[in-house]
Amino acid sequence: xxxxxxxxxxxxxxxxxxxxxFVLAIVAAAVGARGVAGISMEIARIFVLIFIIxxxxxxxx
Numbered sequence: 001x002x003x004x005x006x007x008x009x010x011x012x013x014x015x016x017x018x019x020x021x022f023v024l025a026i027v028a029a030a031v032g033a034r035g036v037a038g039i040s041m042e043i044a045r046i047f048v049l050i051f052i053i054x055x056x057x058x059x060x061x
Contacts, residue, residue, distance in 0.1 A: 014054065018047035 025040035 014047045014051035018044045018051060020044075021047065 021040045021044035025037045025044060028034075028037035028040060
């Protein structure tokens with residue numbers, strides 16, 4: 001059976017998780033949990049950076 005590889009197509013997962021952690025950070029900040037909000041924003045920022053890097057690499061290939 002022939003399987004076709006889809007290079008860097010899984011990058012959308014990073015954007016999904018970045019949005020999830022961003023929403024979690026907004027909710028945590030609204031409730032007053034500053035530590036959770038800060039950690040969630042850092043995780044979201046890292047996922048967005050990974051998504052952007054993978055998107056650029058995918059466009060160049």
